[in-house]
Amino acid sequence: MSDNATESLWENLRSALIARVNSPALAAWIDDMRLEPSADDLLLLSLPTRFAMDWIKDHYRDLLDYELKILAPERQLDFIVRDPDPDEVDPLEQPTQLPTQAPLPVPALAYKRPPNVDLPNTPLNPRYTFETFVRGSSNDLAASASMAVAAQPGLAYNPLFVYGHVGLGKTHLVQAIGHQVREQNPAARIQYRTTEEFVNDVVEGIRYERMEAVRAAYRDCELLIIDDVQFIAGKEACQKEFFNTFNALHNLRHQIVITSDKLPNEIKDLEDRLKSRFQWGLIVDLQPPELETRIAILQKKAKTDGIALPEDVALLIAESVRSNVRELEGSLIRTSAFASLRQRPITLDLAKEALQGIIEDRVQLTTEGILKQVANYFDVKVSDIKGRGRTKSISFARSVSMYLCRELLAEPYKAIGECHGGKDHTTVITACKRIQKRKDDTDVAPHLEQLTRTLTG
Ligand code: ADP
Ligand code: MG
Numbered sequence: 001m002s003d004n005a006t007e008s009l010w011e012n013l014r015s016a017l018i019a020r021v022n023s024p025a026l027a028a029w030i031d032d033m034r035l036e037p038s039a040d041d042l043l044l045l046s047l048p049t050r051f052a053m054d055w056i057k058d059h060y061r062d063l064l065d066y067e068l069k070i071l072a073p074e075r076q077l078d079f080i081v082r083d084p085d086p087d088e089v090d091p092l093e094q095p096t097q098l099p100t101q102a103p104l105p106v107p108a109l110a111y112k113r114p115p116n117v118d119l120p121n122t123p124l125n126p127r128y129t130f131e132t133f134v135r136g137s138s139n140d141l142a143a144s145a146s147m148a149v150a151a152q153p154g155l156a157y158n159p160l161f162v163y164g165h166v167g168l169g170k171t172h173l174v175q176a177i178g179h180q181v182r183e184q185n186p187a188a189r190i191q192y193r194t195t196e197e198f199v200n201d202v203v204e205g206i207r208y209e210r211m212e213a214v215r216a217a218y219r220d221c222e223l224l225i226i227d228d229v230q231f232i233a234g235k236e237a238c239q240k241e242f243f244n245t246f247n248a249l250h251n252l253r254h255q256i257v258i259t260s261d262k263l264p265n266e267i268k269d270l271e272d273r274l275k276s277r278f279q280w281g282l283i284v285d286l287q288p289p290e291l292e293t294r295i296a297i298l299q300k301k302a303k304t305d306g307i308a309l310p311e312d313v314a315l316l317i318a319e320s321v322r323s324n325v326r327e328l329e330g331s332l333i334r335t336s337a338f339a340s341l342r343q344r345p346i347t348l349d350l351a352k353e354a355l356q357g358i359i360e361d362r363v364q365l366t367t368e369g370i371l372k373q374v375a376n377y378f379d380v381k382v383s384d385i386k387g388r389g390r391t392k393s394i395s396f397a398r399s400v401s402m403y404l405c406r407e408l409l410a411e412p413y414k415a416i417g418e419c420h421g422g423k424d425h426t427t428v429i430t431a432c433k434r435i436q437k438r439k440d441d442t443d444v445a446p447h448l449e450q451l452t453r454t455l456t457g
Contacts, residue, residue: 009043009072010035016067017060029056031276034082043068043075046082051251053079122192124182127304128175134300136293139169142284146173146257150180153188153223153255157282159246162259164286167324170259173286174225177257181223191221195231202238215241219248225257229278234269246277256281289325294318297325298332307336313351320355331355367405367419370455374401377451386421402428403435404451 017030029052038044047053057079068077130150135143142164148156160177162170178190193201198218205214218224224245232238249256260267264278289297295318302309313335321328338354339346375382378397385398398420405416406428413425413432420428438444 003037006043007035009075010045012071013043013064013067016071017064036080036082038078041075042078043072044078044080046080048082049247049251050081053081121190122194122197124175124178124192125171126179128172129179130176132300132304133169133172133176134289134293134297136289136296138287138289138293139173142173142286145282145284146177147180149255149257150177150184153181154253158250158253159256159258159278159281161264161278161281161283162257162286163261163263163283165261165288165323167326168286168288169325170261170286171227174227174257174259178223178225181255188222189220190223190225191218192225192227194227195229198226198242199232199235199238202241206237215245218245221249221254223255223257224249225259227259228261229258230260230262230267232270232274233267236271239271239274243271243274243277246274250277250280288323291318294322294325294328297328301329301332302336305333305336307332308346310346310348312348313346316348316351317355320358331358334358365409365455367409367411367416370404370408371401371419373455374404374451377447377454388421399431399435400447400451402431404448404455406432408452408455 014030014033029047032048032052033056034046036044036046047056061077064077068075130143130147133139133143142162145157145160146162149158149160162174164170175192178192181188182190201214201218202211205211226242232242246256258278263283264270264275267275295314298309298314298317301307302314309332317328317331317335321331335346335351335354339350342350344350371385372382374397375385378393378400380394380397384394385401387394389395402416402420405411405419406413413428417423417425417428435444435448439448
């Protein structure tokens with residue numbers, strides 16, 4: 001059979017295998033399998049490590065044999081460990097002496113703990129545990145996956161890749177994994193490092209010629225947590241180190257946990273081979289928490305810190321700070337500090353005062369906020385604007401409020417009607433037209449101007 005025929009046989013076998021299994025971990029290992037030259041009655045495949053080869057044999061040998069029998073019954077399947085790619089050489093896996101015969105990489109599982117492992121260990125924040133992490137639909141999958149990983153490091157999902165915007169609980173969640181693993185096994189070798197620290201370790205390792213020790217320290221971990229991996233973008237030497245560390249740990253079935261503010265594919269200037277490694281395990285996301293979760297987070301935090309937080313204040317803060325849990329907590333702390341400085345209890349009025357400037361900007365830029373501001377300005381009640389009363393002043397304030405919601409927020413008429421006490425959208429259209437027509441009149445223009453200025457800061 002010609003080389004081309006063997007290659008297309010391998011292609012067909014690969015496709016058959018991919019079609020039969022649906023596992024990212026296997027897909028990555030299929031990618032790592034190469035066709036090697038061999039006698040005509042063989043199909044010889046190579047894998048980068050003995051561990052990978054054994055794993056494929058254990059799990060997929062039967063399936064491969066079966067498919068091969070269909071495609072080319074005269075052939076036998078065989079595997080070898082191929083010479084390591086110089087770029088991917090793992091010093092710990094390299095034989096120390098030149099082999100006399102064909103090079104035989106030391107199997108990854110024969111790895112021994114290196115001496116003098118002296119990386120500073122970044123302490124975990126004692127507050128960042130699963131107990132203090134409030135779950136809701138915005139973070140449920142990420143929390144479940146993290147707990148599964150903590151229960152069985154290296155076995156459940158490897159790597160676990162957690163992504164989400166800043167302040168949504170990535171660090172909290174991955175440190176909770178660290179706490180949990182340590183609780184189950186106090187001797188577990190755990191490293192939590194921010195990407196910045198990792199980069200520093202590598203840079204200093206190179207500068208002070210102790211890269212071997214740094215490498216050894218990272219590869220010694222049973223659980224390695226790398227926080228904010230997006231910061232490794234564009235740093236080539238560090239990416240190479242991380243790639244080799246990743247492979248070494250993964251081969252040992254040691255757990256890797258990574259966080260990022262973006263999906264692997266969205267991180268610019270990140271090597272493709274790292275992107276692909278990041279997708280081997282499970283990718284989970286953290287979304288901004290919904291209102292109930294925000295309230296629950298505030299209440300939990302208040303309880304932990306011994307802050308007496310009335311329900312209406314929790315609601316005020318939760319409604320104003322939506323997209324960042326760190327800011328949500330910040331608003332609570334600020335309110336609490338404000339109260340103790342003035343030696344007053346936390347009330348709605350005090351909270352509004354404490355959070356002036358922080359929440360007002362946000363409150364005002366909702367329909368509800370506009371409505372309140374307009375009511376305040378014309379000295380009428382919010383309930384009057386939402387009501388059915390038709391006195392001149394109330395009806396004018398109501399129209400202005402609807403008009404501003406449309407102008408400043410471009411809200412749909414229907415939504416504006418709903419928030420103004422369930423008015424019909426035609427009512428809103430009529431009101432907006434009426435104000436639009438008169439907006440330059442001397443008895444209308446100054447009001448609109450003043451309100452717009454307050455509302456938009
Ligand atoms: P990130 O790493 O995504 O920027 P952090 O993990 O630092 O976010 O979280 C910011 C703050 O919000 C931390 O104090 C954290 O404890 C808190 N936090 C975030 N999500 C939750 C949650 N679901 N329950 C309780 N606290 C949370
Ligand atoms: Mg973080």
